[in-house]
C-alpha cells in the first residue's frame with residue numbers, strides 16, 4: 001500500500017464513521033468496528049510499519065487525530081449517557097430473581113369461598129352502594145328515627161340529604177341490599193350480598209371501623225325457621241368442615257322476628273386442649289345474626305306479609321377469615337405485613 005492508497009483508505013473510514021454516527025449505531029459497535037484489535041482503523045494504523053519515518057509521522061498523526069475524534073464521540077455518545085444514568089438509577093432494594101408471587105388477600109379469598117358456598121345453595125349475588133341513605137340503612141329496616149337499636153350501629157354521616165330529606169351515611173351493614181332487591185324484584189328470591197361496611201367504633205382485636213359483611217335472605221311462600229336452620233347448617237359445614245355444629249341463641253334485630261344469633265362449634269378447641277383462646281373455652285362462637293324477616297320490612301318493600309315469608313342472615317367476613325386462617329387479631333388483616341400474608 002502506498003501513501004495515496006493509505007490516505008484514500010483513511011478518508012473511506014471517515015465516511016464509514018460519519019455514516020455510523022448518522023445511523024445512530026451503538027457506541028459499543030462503533031468501538032468494535034474501528035478501534036478493536038481487528039477494527040478497521042487499528043488495521044490501517046498497523047499498515048504504517050512498512051512506511052518511511054517521514055510518512056509514518058505525517059500519516060500517523062492523521063490516523064491518531066481520527067482515532068481521537070472517535071474516542072471523543074464515544075465518551076459523549078447518547079447511549080453512553082443513558083448507560084451511566086441507568087447505573088445511577090439502579091435500585092438495590094428491589095427483589096432479586098425469582099420474583100416473589102403475590103396472593104389473594106385472606107378477606108378476598110374468604111369472600112370468594114362464601115360466595116361459592118352460597119351459590120351451591122341457589123343464592124345469587126347482588127351489590128349495594130357503600131354511601132347509603134338513612135331510609136335503606138335504617139328506616140325501611142324497621143329502625144324508626146330515635147329507635148334505640150340505632151345506637152348499636154353508629155356511623156359516619158355525610159353533609160348531604162336525599163330528596164326525601166333522608167341523611168346520606170356510610171352503610172353500617174349489608175342489610176339495605178335486602179330492601180333495594182325486594183323493592184325492585186318479586187319473590188321467590190334467594191340473594192346474597194358481600195362488601196364493606198362502616199361503624200364509628202373503637203378498634204380492637206375483634207372490632208374495626210371498616211369491616212366486611214355477608215348478607216343473605218330468602219323471600220318466598222311458606223318459609224319457616226327450619227329453612228333458615230338447614231341453610232345455616234349446610235353453609236357452615238361447607239365452610240368449616242362436616243364436623244362443625246351450629247346452635248341458635250335468642251337475639252334482637254328490628255328487621256327480623258324472631259331474631260337469633262347463630263353459634264358455631266369452635267373448630268380450634270381440639271388443638272388447645274381445654275384452654276381455647278378463640279372461644280374462651282365456651283366451645284361456641286357467635287358468627288351470624290339471623291331471623292325471620294319482619295312483616296314491617298315486607299310492607300316497606302310492597303310485599304304482603306300474609307303471602308310472603310322469608311329469613312335473613314348477616315355475618316362478619318373478617319371474623320370468618322380469622323377462623324379460617326387462624327388469625328387472632330383482626331388488625332393483622334389490614335396492616336399489609338408481608339410476614340403475616342406469606343404465612344396464610
Ligand code: FA5
Nearest residue numbers: 173175207208211253287289290312313314315316319
Ligand atoms: C348486623 O349487622 C345485622 N345486619 C346482621 C343481620 C342480618 C341480622 C340479617 C339479622 C338478619 P351485627 O351488628 O351483629 O348485625 O353484625 C353482624 C356481624 O358483623 C357480627 O356477627 C360480626 O361478625 C361482624 N361485626 C360487627 N361489628 C363488627 C366490627 N366492629 N368489626 C368487625 N366485625 C364486626
